[in-house]
Amino acid sequence: MEEKADLRKKRTKRLLRTALLELVEEKGLERVTVRDLTERAEINRGTFYLHYRDVPDFMERLSGEIFDGMKSLLTQLNPYEIKQYAEKGVPYPGAVQVLNYVAQNADYFRVILGPNGDTRFSMKVKEFMSDHLYSHVFSKASDEFKFPRDYLIAFITSANIGLYTxxxxxxxxxxVEELALFITRILYKGPLAVAEILK
Known part of the structure; x- marks a missing residue:
């Protein structure tokens, strides 16, 4: 009985997620109502309110789940490891994992990064990547940089977000593997050197 209830709950959340993303893509988050959502998902409003307060609460929770999953992968990235993979001509495994995660949640990313999406999500990812690079990756290497570290980090994070988008x-x-290899090469050699390789 408990298993059936759990399956029902998962199915309801899946239907609501699909409906929410479709509606946001069509008209933007601010214009989506609970009524729109429940009609599209073909569930009653009472069921929606069992899980969420309102539409923004639902989107915030969904974005939180996606962000947490991405964060756990981003914390494992280390640009210093990229050289060994680039020199062998193989993609950096961390890039493959992040891209696979994006692909698994393509419905969400397509909407959130699209014209009716929410720029706050990509800004949050960018801030987290910057923080991770600043605090954990480049923190002990400040003497090695002849160029301001914050500009280097801004370049790396913006380039990655831009490529994913x-x-x-x-x-x-x-x-995925091909794009991951491109990212590996571009982070190691830089865009102009990669453009020369691809000629």
Whole structure:
């Protein structure tokens, strides 16, 4: 009995997630009502209120879950490890993991990064990446940098977010391994050197 209730709950959340993302893509988060959502998901309003306070609460919780999953992968990234993979011509495993996670949640990322999405999510990811790089990766290497460290970090984080956004909004046509290898090379060699390789 408990298992059936759990399956029902998962199914309801799945239906609501699909409905929410469809509606946000169509008209933007601010215009989505509980009525829109429950009609699209074909569930009653009472069921919605068992799980969520309102539409913003639902989106906030969904974004929180996605962010937590991404955060656990981003904390494992270390740019200093990229060199060994780039020199072998293989993708950095951390990049593969992040891209696979994005692909598994493509419905969410396509909407949140799209024209009716929420820029706060990508800013949150960018801030977390910056914090991680600043505090844990480049913290002991300040003497090695002849260029301001915050600019280097801004470049790395913005480039990564830009690549993920471009990839997802263009239907993820490039395979994960291929894009991960491109990211590995571009982080190691820089964009102009990679452009020369690809000529």
């Amino acid at each position: 471009h990839w997802i909004l263009n239907g993820m046509s490039m395979p």
